[in-house]
Amino acid sequence: MNFKSLITFIFLVIVLGLIQILLLKNLALFGIAFCFIYLVSILSWPTSIPAIPLLLLGFSLGLLIDVFYDTLGIHALAATFLAFLRPHWLKVISPSGGYDDTTNPTISEMGIGWYISYSWPLIFAFCLLFFLTDQWGTGRFLTALNKSFFSSTFTVLLAIIVQLLFFKRRRGI
C-alpha cells in the first residue's frame, strides 16, 4: 500500500464520516431503514491490510461516530465486530486463485455481484449487533431483526451508488 492510496483512504474516511454525521444522522426511511455509509470506508481498505490496524480503525471510527450520535460505545462495538469479521469473510468468499496484494474490495475491481455478497452479510452483522445493543433489555428481537435487514439493504444500495458515481475506474477499464 503506497502513500498515495493511504491519502485517498484517509480522505474517504473523512468525507464519509462527515456525510454520516451531517446528512444521514436523522435519516431513517419509514422509521426502520437507517444508513451507515461510513462503513464503506472500513470495507474498501485493501484486502492485504493486517487485522490489527483494521480493528483499530473500526474502533476509532465507530467511537467518533458515537460521539456525534450520543450512543457512546454502540457504534464502536459494532464497527469493531465488522472489522473483526472482514478478513474471515474475505477468506470465505475468495475467488479461485485468491486476491492480489493490491486488490481493493470495491465494485470497480470485483464486480457488483461479488460486492453484494461481500458487503451485505458484513453490514447485516453490524446492524444486528448495533440494534440488539441499542434495544438491550427491551426484549424486542424481531424489531431489531427487521431494522437490521432493511438498514443493511439500504446501506448496501447506497454504497453501490456511491462507488459507481465517485470511485475511479481502474486503469481506464
Place this chain on the structure above:
Amino acid sequence: MLRILQFLYSLRAFLLFVLLEVTAIWLIVENNSPQGAAFFNSSSAIIGSALKKQSDVADFFSLAEANEALITENASLLAALEGFQTIPDSIAIELDSLLTATYEFKGARVVSNSLRFSQNNLTLNKGSKDGIKPGMGVFNHEGVVGRVKTVSVNFSVAISLLNTGMLISSKIKSNGVFGSVNWDGNDSRHAKMLYIGRHVNAQVGDTVITSGFNAVFPEGISIGIISEINSNKDNPNYLDILIALSTDFSKVGYVYLVENTQFDELDSLNIKSEVTNEF
C-alpha cells in the same frame, strides 16, 4: 513459556478484538448509568459547535413554523395574563417567602435530536454559562420533551422522553389518578402509562399531564392523550394504557427549560426518608 507467548502472539488479533469490545461495552454501561459522568458526548465544545452549524442550516427551513408556534404561545400567554391583571384598589399584598416562585424558566434551541433509537437524546445550545443544570426539565409549547442529563460550558445533553430508561411522574387530568409515563421503544408518537390500577375509570381521550410530584416539572404540562386502554396480560392488577404523545418529537426545534428552585431541599428530604424519586 516461549510457546505460550508464541501462542498468544498468534492470537493477537483476536485478543485485541476482545479488548476493544470490552472497552466498548464498558463505555456503553458507563454512559447509561444515571449517575455516571459522561465525558464523551455531544455537549463537548467541538462536537457541539459542529452540530450547531448543521442545525443552523436545517433550522432555516422551519422558521415559518417556529414563528407560528411562537404567535400561538404568545396569544395563550396573553390570555392567561388577562386573569392576573387586578383592578387597582387600596389593599396591599405583602410579599413573603410563601409567594416566591418555585420554578424558573429558560429557553434553548435544539441542535441535535434523535428519535429512532431506544435511548434517544437531545443536544441543546445552552450550557452552564447560561445557568443550565443537570436535572432541569425540558418541554415545549406542545408538551414534555425530556430532562437535562449532562452540561458543558456552552451545550447540554438532555434525555428525551423517547428513552426507555425515562419515567415521568404523571396523572390523568380528569380524575387525578397518577402513574408514570414510560416510552416502550415502539414508535415516536406513543408511550405507555404505567401503574394505573384496574379499578380506575380511565377513558380514551383523557388528557395526561405532569403530576408535579417529581419536583422537575411543574404540575399541568401536557404529556399526551389516552388513545387505547387494554387489560394488562402480564400483571392483571394494572391497566395497559397507550397514550398519544402531544409533543411531535420530529419537529422539536425550540424548548423551554424549567428548574425547581427548591429541588435540593426536596431531594435531601427524599434521601433522608429513603424515598426514590422518579423524574
